[in-house]
Amino acid sequence: MSISLLPSGVLRSYGEDLSRIPLRHLQWPTGEHDDCGTREVDALVGDLKADDDLILTADSRSLWASRRNIRCRVSILTEQPFSTQGHFYTLLRWRGRSYHRVFTHQISLCHALPNARLVEHGGTTLQALPKTPSVKTAMVSLVDSTTHHLPGHRLCHRVAAWSRTACKTTQLYGPGYLALSDKTEAHAPFRYSVIVENSRSKGYFTEKLIDSMLCSNVPIYWGDPSIGSYFDPRGMVVCETQADIQKAIVQASSEDYDRRRPFVDVNQWIAKRLSRSMIHRACDILHDEQDSQSQHHSILNADGFRKNAEQRDSFHTGNDPVPQLTKAA
Structure with missing residues (x-):
């Protein structure tokens, strides 16, 4: 799983077709995962795999970008206030369900879209976080x-x-x-x-x-x-x-x-x-959900294996399946 960010302004140069954008134009907030660092120099967004994530910064161009020939999960991140981009948030209520995740600081949008995730504003411009209490003079x-x-x-x-x-x-x-x-x-x-x-x-x-x-x-x-x-x-x-x-x-x-x-x-x-940026906290959510999904699948697979084994032992022995499974283990 890799998570990449498409910076603002890049899409315009590629006819609003996401699949044609070279990977070298993307940012990798959490580092390049899997084989992203060894991919060919001319690799494109269309080459990203189904378990990769691409996050778009929200604007009118990214909202209508073509996602043909895209295998990766595509999410969108909204940062601008409703007071300056109210029309965009109205459109996003209509288009938002087509994305994997909509990351937003707008609680009302989270209520409107089941795939929206709340990411509060924040970030910092300080070069280093204070380690000791400030002396007030x-x-x-x-x-x-x-x-x-x-x-x-x-x-x-x-x-x-x-x-x-x-x-x-x-x-x-x-x-x-x-x-x-x-x-x-x-x-x-x-x-x-x-x-x-x-x-x-x-x-x-x-x-x-x-x-x-x-x-x-x-x-x-x-x-x-x-x-x-x-x-x-x-x-x-x-x-x-x-x-x-x-x-x-x-x-x-x-x-x-x-x-x-x-x-x-x-x-x-x-x-x-x-103090961590919105994009980094959005990446945290993607990682947490992926981990949770993997654990859920593991539990389902384990339950399925146990039930199949119980049925198999019960068919062959006619005894209580759980002791037979335990004994065989």
């Missing part, structure tokens, strides 16, 4: 970007601009502010971090939040409206408006942080579990 940080096209981007810019004049104790990072070589620098020394997602959508939270929690921050958070279903909200300051964010920044204090610290530790533990 500063109060609030905010990492800004140059992107403007989504509501969360624009909100983050407004909060950063407000902080420069109204709350100068907030340390700003990103283009036009302090440069970063590792996101740990923007989180580890601080008690609080302003975390603004690109958009608000249920089940959609990103590595921004995970990075903050891994460094034992209290996130001043705007984003997933269902975030309390994944993390302890007492270890966060959940905001719905710019005014909420600004109020949380002004009220940040060492005393408040210390009160929240037990819940911060709980959230850090959860964040460590979610």
